[in-house]
Amino acid sequence: xxxxxxxxxxxIVSADVVGYSRLMGVDExxxxxxxxxxxxxxxxxxxxxxxxxxxxxxxxxxxxxxxSVVNATQCVxxxxxxMAERNDGIDEDKRIVFRxxxxxxxxxxxxxxxxxxxxxxAARLQEIATPGGIAISHRVYEDIRARLDATFQDAGEQxxxxxxxxxxxxxxxxxxxxxAIAAGGSETLPLPxxxxxxxxxxxxxxxxxxxxxxxxxxxxxVITALSRFRSLFVIARNSSFSYxxxxxxxxxxxxxxxxxYVVEGSVRKAGSRVRxxxxxxxxxxGNHLWADRFDGALDDVFDLQDRITEQIVVAVAPEIQxxxxxxxxxxxxxxxxxxxxxxxxxxxxxxxxxxxxTEAIRLFREATELDPGFALAHAQLSxxxxxxxxxxxxxxxxxxxxxxRAAAEKAVSLxxxxxxxxxxxxxxxxxxxxxxxxxLELRTAITxxxxxxxxxxxxxxxxxxxxxxxxxxxxHFDTAxxxxxRQPGRWAPLMMKGTVLRMLGRHDEAVECCRQACQYxxxxxxxxxHLANALAEAGLKSEARAAVDRAIELHPRLSISISLYRDRSxxxxxxxxxxxxxxxxxxxxxx
Numbered sequence: 396x397x398x399x400x401x402x403x404x405x406x407i408v409s410a411d412v413v414g415y416s417r418l419m420g421v422d423e424x425x426x427x428x429x430x431x432x433x434x435x436x437x438x439x440x441x442x443x444x445x446x447x448x449x450x451x452x453x454x455x456x457x458x459x460x461x462x463s464v465v466n467a468t469q470c471v472x473x474x475x476x477x478m479a480e481r482n483d484g485i486d487e488d489k490r491i492v493f494r495x496x497x498x499x500x501x502x503x504x505x506x507x508x509x510x511x512x513x514x515x516x517a518a519r520l521q522e523i524a525t526p527g528g529i530a531i532s533h534r535v536y537e538d539i540r541a542r543l544d545a546t547f548q549d550a551g552e553q554x555x556x557x558x559x560x561x562x563x564x565x566x567x568x569x570x571x572x573x574x575a576i577a578a579g580g581s582e583t584l585p586l587p588x589x590x591x592x593x594x595x596x597x598x599x600x601x602x603x604x605x606x607x608x609x610x611x612x613x614x615x616x617v618i619t620a621l622s623r624f625r626s627l628f629v630i631a632r633n634s635s636f637s638y639x640x641x642x643x644x645x646x647x648x649x650x651x652x653x654x655x656y657v658v659e660g661s662v663r664k665a666g667s668r669v670r671x672x673x674x675x676x677x678x679x680x681g682n683h684l685w686a687d688r689f690d691g692a693l694d695d696v697f698d699l700q701d702r703i704t705e706q707i708v709v710a711v712a713p714e715i716q717x718x719x720x721x722x723x724x725x726x727x728x729x730x731x732x733x734x735x736x737x738x739x740x741x742x743x744x745x746x747x748x749x750x751x752x753t754e755a756i757r758l759f760r761e762a763t764e765l766d767p768g769f770a771l772a773h774a775q776l777s778x779x780x781x782x783x784x785x786x787x788x789x790x791x792x793x794x795x796x797x798x799x800r801a802a803a804e805k806a807v808s809l810x811x812x813x814x815x816x817x818x819x820x821x822x823x824x825x826x827x828x829x830x831x832x833x834x835l836e837l838r839t840a841i842t843x844x845x846x847x848x849x850x851x852x853x854x855x856x857x858x859x860x861x862x863x864x865x866x867x868x869x870x871h872f873d874t875a876x877x878x879x880x881r882q883p884g885r886w887a888p889l890m891m892k893g894t895v896l897r898m899l900g901r902h903d904e905a906v907e908c909c910r911q912a913c914q915y916x917x918x919x920x921x922x923x924x925h926l927a928n929a930l931a932e933a934g935l936k937s938e939a940r941a942a943v944d945r946a947i948e949l950h951p952r953l954s955i956s957i958s959l960y961r962d963r964s965x966x967x968x969x970x971x972x973x974x975x976x977x978x979x980x981x982x983x984x985x986x
Contacts, residue, residue: 415455496520649678747919814844828966848878863968928978
């Protein structure tokens with residue numbers, strides 16, 4: 396090895412303060428004083444006692460090296476146990492809580508510093524450890540399991556950021572031993588074949604007994620709202636609320652209820668205002684997937700409860716969907732179930748191009764063949780077929796429309812409580828010019844699940860395109876936007892709102908909405924088509940011409956022209972069709 400660089404095997408510990416930036420933002424001096432006290436009174440002494448050394452500090456974190464992996468693990472267990480005691484009685488938002496990762500691996504010595512994959516893996520383990528807990532690699536577990544009186548729970552193989560191969564890991568928490576004893580060796584409940592979630596009772600941090608009802612109401616409403624998503628398996632209130640008044644480890648909840656995801660939160664009152672925090676956790680790995688806080692006045696408790704519930708649900712549902720897509724992508728193709736194939740189809744659904752449309756159709760069809768009773772797969776197959784028709788990607792237009800309608804009708808017949816199935820059938824009625832039936836189906840979908848943004852979007856689409864009522868359409872697009880802050884398909888209601896505003900003569904607003912829609916990737920030509928029309932009506936002719944060129948460039952398969960649009964708008968309302976055709980002429984689309 397060149398220079399003074401050397402290698403050796405060592406136990407590496409990476410520790411980090413949870414929510415350090417938030418703590419510093421709330422009380423910078425108090426946070427620094429608390430951290431110094433924990434270091435001087437506990438942590439540094441424990442490191443020395445167990446033969447470790449501090450390689451470096453990083454403000455809120457520590458990198459440690461130990462010659463013995465047993466000593467390293469014993470040290471961090473004692474630190475976390477003592478930290479739990481030191482935090483007892485301290486307000487939750489002021490506690491110093493560590494996440495710790497331990498790895499055994501080859502390190503490169505560079506003066507006083509250390510480098511290498513062993514160090515990187517320890518840092519990634521620390522990132523996925525639970526607050527107050529420890530994550531260790533399987534290599535560490537093999538060395539310490541017969542030497543330490545500590546209970547580590549198997550967290551399976553995890554793909555860690557920037558680490559080439561999956562790492563099997565184990566997790567420890569201060570409640571792990573008690574949990575293992577209480578469980579009495581009971582078997583873990585198997586996970587359902589679709590994303591499963593439990594909403595735990597929200598903690599009342601106010602010291603005000605009246606807020607207990609408010610906290611319970613938030614959790615109950617979130618359970619009810621998530622239950623409307625038939626793509627989720629949601630644990631009933633009575634089971635979730637059996638943990639009320641306790642502080643269970645999320646992996647305990649996962650094992651006992653048979654879920655992958657857990658939502659937990661807290662409520663804190665200050666005067667006439669209340670702050671609600673909520674977070675979504677992958678209970679298998681312990682990863683925090685999403686967290687946010689919400690503030691409001693208690694003037695109208697029920698209105699506030701409704702608003703907070705909606706905001707939590709419209710964040711949690713898409714976050715679970717995104718995480719499921721990533722999880723399924725990592726699985727070998729030959730082991731995929733109908734549900735996982737459906738998830739892969741969703742990964743192609745929002746990409747508007749011929750290759751992704753074709754693959755989405757193939758995957759949704761395969762899912763329905765593997766599970767003929769899978770209503771959601773039939774509904775998404777219907778949507779994908781219809782979009783292929785709009786994009787001009789099919790030779791047999793009428794036959795594809797008929798297949799799409801059959802898939803939508805099948806979805807509704809399989810599950811009349813599935814909102815997305817009714818949305819698909821409503822879309823089918825629209826294409827056939829059956830506008831009253833379309834609106835009826837879409838209103839049924841919204842009644843079944845008011846939080847499903849596709850229901851509001853398609854209802855706005857029906858009013859604008861097929862009923863010729865832009866004034867009626869606008870509030871439904873606004874609702875869809877409110878319900879889709881994290882959806883990859885958010886560009887669609889943005890684009891359609893812009894189109895409605897153009898028709899209503901609000902040209903500057905129309906241009907702004909369409910410009911925002913164009914910022915999204917994988918949308919195909921649609922946003923640029925509508926942007927060109929909005930720009931033309933706003934008098935921005937050169938920009939409109941550039942948008943026309945971009946729309947045509949993005950869809951080489953189909954020559955976008957005024958005559959083509961006229962041919963494809965047979966069932967459109969005359970008012971909407973004429974408005975778009977007039978704008979196309981001003982924008983410079985070819986005849």
